[in-house]
Amino acid sequence: MKKKIAVIGAGFSGLSAAAYLSKAGYEVHVFEKHEQAGGRARQFSTPEGFRFDMGPSWYWMPDIIESFFSDFGYSTSDFFDLVSLNPQFEMVFDSANFSIPESYEDLKLLFEGIEPGAASKLDKFMQSAKFKYEVGMRDFVNKPCHSWGEFLSPKIAFSALKLDLFSNFRSYVARYFSDKRLRTLMEFPVIFLGASPKEIPALYSLMNYGGYALGTHYPKGGFYQLVLAMQKVAQIQGATFHFNHNVEALEIKNNTITSLIIDGKKIAFDFVVASADYHHIETLLPEDLKNYNDSYWKNRTFAPSSLIYYLGMKSTIPNLTHHTLFFEPDLDEHIKSIYGDKKWPEKPLFYVCCPSKTDTHVAPKNQENLFLLMPVATGIDDDDKTREEYLLKMLKRLERHTGARNLYEQIIYKRSYCVRDFVNDYNAYGGNAYGLANTLRQTAVWKPKIKNQKIHNLFYTGQLTIPGPGVPPSIISGKIVAKEVINLNP
Template identity: 65%
Template structure:
C-alpha cells in the first residue's frame, strides 16, 4: 500500500514537492484554500478581457526552471512558448534612461558608454558571477541544510573564498564600477532578497549572471503557464489537487503527524508537507510541537511586502517597454524605509510591467495591461487612501515617461493588492511577499529547518526555508523536501 502525503498549499514549492513525491510512488494530495493553484503566482481574468498574473513577472534563471521539466522527461517548450525580451528592461533615472539589451555584447557597449573600461570589468564581474552561479545553484541550493556537515566537501572548501560569503554586495560591486547608474543597475537584482546591498553577501552576484547574462524571458500566456505546466506534470504522476480546501489543524499523536483538519473534516496521512507560509503552518500545530516561537519570527529579517496595482488601459502606450524600473529617486532612502525605518517611502522607487507589449492575449486589442509594483516594509497599515496616494504618484511618473497625458481617465480596470491582502490570502507573516531575507545570518543552516524537530513526519517547504525567496529556489525547495521524505522511508 502506498504511503499517503498531504501537501498544504499549491504554490511553486508545493506543486514541485507533490510532483517529485508522486514520481517516487507516494499517494499525494494537495490542499489549496483558493479555487486555483499557484499561490502568489495565481492569475485572474476580468469581464473586460484582461488577464493578470498576480505575482511573479520576472522569468530569470531559465536553466534552473528547465531542470524541473527535465527531471520528468519534458522541456518547458512542451508546455509554453518562452520569449526572450529585448530589451530585458528599461531603467529610468532622474536624468537618463538605460536599456538593458538581450545581447551580452550590446550590454558591454552600454556599460562602456557610461564608464570607460567598464566593458572589460563587466566581463570579469560576470566570470566571477558565473562561477558563483554554478557552485551556488548546483552545490549549495540543493542541500536540506539540516546541519553544517552537509557543507563539508573538498569542492565547497576549495570554493569558499571565491564565493565571497563574508564580503557585502555593495562593496563588491564598487570594486568593479564607479559610475552610480551602473552600481544601481547591478544592485537592483538583490533588493528583493530581503536587505540592503550592503547587508547581502557578495555571493549573490550570481543573481546578475542568472538575470543579465542568461536573459530575461516571458512565457506566452503569462507566468501562470509555468504553474499550469507543473500542475499537469504532478497530475501525470498521480497527484490529486483539492481546491477550496482550507487546512485549519495538524493533528499529532506520539510525536507523529497523523491527520489534517480540512473544512472541519479529519483526513489521515503518513507524511505532511507545509508549503503554506512557514509561520502559518506552525500555527496549525499545538504550541509544544512548533519549531519556533513568536519571538523567533519577530526577530527575523523578512524580504519586502509590496503595493501592487493591476490596471487595464483602453489605449496603447507607445513608449513603454515590457519591464520598466522607475529609479529616479535615491535607492538607499527607499531601502531604509523597508528594512530600517519600516514606513511608507517619501520618494518611492517602483516597477511597471506591461505584458501586452509581448503577449497580445492578455489585453483586448489596442489596450494595455499594466502591473505596478512598489516594494514595502512588512506590517504596514495599508488603507485604501494610502494605496491611492501612491498609485497617483506612480501613474504621474509613468505619464512623464511616456508623454501620454491623463492616463487615469483611460483606466477601464483597476485593482489594488497590498500588505493586508498578502495576510488574508496567503497567511503571510507581516504580509511578506517574498519570504525570508537572504542575509548572511539567515543563510543555509541558519534558515528555518525543513524538518519539524519534534514531529517526525512533518516537513516545511517554500520561500521561508531553504534555499530562499524566488521562483527557482521555491521549485528547488519542493524537490529538497521530497528527497528528504524519500530518504526517511
C-alpha cells in the same frame, strides 16, 4: 500499500514537492485554499478582457526551471512558448534611461558608453558571477541544510573563498564600477532577495549572471503558464489536487501527525509537507511542538511587502517596454523606509510590467495591461486612501517617462493588492511578499529548518525555508523536501 502524503499549498514549492513525491510512488494529495494553483503566482481575468498575473513576472534562471521539467522527461517547450525579451528591461534615472539589451556584447557596449573601462570590468564581474552561479545553484542550494557538515565537500571547500560569502554586495559591486547608475543597475537584482545590498552576501552576484547573462524571458499567455505546466507534470505523476480546501487543524498523537482537519473533515496521512506560510503552519501546533516561538519570528529580517496595482488601460501607452524600473529617487532612502523607519516611502522606487507589449492574449486589441509594484515595509497600515495616493504618484512618473497624458482617466479596470491582502490570502507573516531576506545570518543552516524537530512526519518547504525567496529557489525547495521524505521512508 502506498504511503499517503498531504501537501499543504499549491505554490511553486508545493507543486514541485508533489511532482517528485508522486514520481517516487507515494499517494500525494495537494490541498489549496484558493480555487487554483500558484499561490502568489495566481492569475485572474476580468470581464473587460484583461488577464493578470498576480505575482512573479521575471522569468530568470531558465536553466533551473528547465531542469525541473527534464527530471520528468519534459521540456518547458512541451507546455508553453518562451520568449526572450529585447530589451530585457528599461531602467529610468533622473539623468538618463537605460535599456538593457538581450545581447551580452551589446550590454558591454552600454556599460562602456556610461563609464570608460566598464566593459572589461563587466566581463570580470560576470566571470566570477558565473562561477558563483554554477557552484551556488548546483551545489550550494541543493543541500537540506541540517548542519554545516553538508558543506564540507572538497569542491565546496575549495570554492569557499571564490563564493564571497563574507563580503557584502554593495562593497563588492563598488570594486568594479564607479558610476552610481551602473552600481544601481548591478544592485537591482538582489532586491528580489529582500534586503539592502549592504546586508546581502556578495555570493548573490550569481543573480546578475542568472538574469543579465542568461536573459530575461516571458512565457506566452503569462507567467501562470509555468504554474499550469508544473501542475500538469504533478498530475501526470499521479498527484491529486483539491482546490477550495482549507487545512484548519493538524491532529497529533505521540509526536506524529495522524490526520488533517480540512473544512471540518478528518483525513488520515502518513506525511505532511507544508508549502503554506511556515509561521502559519506552526500556529496550528502546540507550543511545545513548534520549531520556533513568536520571539524568533519577530527577530527575523523579512523581505518587503508590496503595493501592487493591476490596471486595464483603454488605450496603448507609447515608449514603454515589457519591464520598466523607476529608480529616479535614491535607492537607500527607499530601503530605509522598508527596514529602518518602516513607513511609506516619501520618494518611492517602483516597477511597471506591461506584458501586452509582448503578448496579445493579456489585453484586448489596442488596450494595455499594466502591473505596478512598489516595495513597502511589512506590517504597515495600507488603507485604500494611501494606496490611491501612491497610484497617482506612480502614474505621474509613468506619464513623464512615456509622454502619455491623463493615464488615470484611461483606467477601465483597477485592483490594488497590499499588506493586508498578503495576510488574508496567504497567511503571510507581517504581510511579506517574498519570504525571509537572504542576509548572511539567514543563509543555509541559519534559515528555518525544513523538518520539524519534534514531529517526525512534518516537513516545510517554500520561501521561508531553504534555499530562499524566488521562483527557481522555491522549485528547488520542493525537490529538496521530497528527497528528505523519500530518504526517511524509501
